[in-house]
Amino acid sequence: MEAYSADPQRAQRGAEEIAAIAERVEKLRLAFMDAYRSTRDWTGYGDTPSKQFIPLNEKQGGGTERTVTxxxxxxxGMSDGVEMNTRNIRQTQDGATTAINESGEGRRTAR
Structure with missing residues (x-):
């Protein structure tokens, strides 16, 4: 029989670290969009080059934004999953502890 052990505090810290990565990625997206907006007018308007580059620029900028999002x-999602697993770990540990305590009390009262 295999033993099962888990450290819910460590798992929770992992979930928090993953959530922090998500926040940093979101900040990168916002910084990219600010930089993108500040340069997208550089192609000009109405002339032949701008008619070629504006759609391409918008496609690339939008694609980058969607990818980073x-x-x-x-x-x-990973952070949420780890948090859900952490709750399950705690419930399993609490249930096992309760069952052990109750089984011990049952034996003591049966004597």
């Missing part, structure tokens, strides 16, 4: 969402 997806990364932040993925990290948030």
């Amino acid at each position: 997806s990364l932040a969402d993925a990290y948030r």
Whole structure:
């Protein structure tokens, strides 16, 4: 039979660290969008080069934003999953502790 052990405090810290990564990725997205907005007018308007570059620029900028948003969402999802697992660990440990304590009390009262 295999033994099971877990450290819920350590798991919770891991969830918090992953959530912090999600926050940093979101800040990167916001910084990128600020920089992107400040340069997207550089192509000009109405002339042939701008008609070629504006759609490409918008496609690339939007694609980058969607990619970084997806990364932040993925990290948030991982953090949520680790937090859910942490709750399950605590419930399992609490249930086992309660069962052990109750079984010990039952033996003492049966004597």
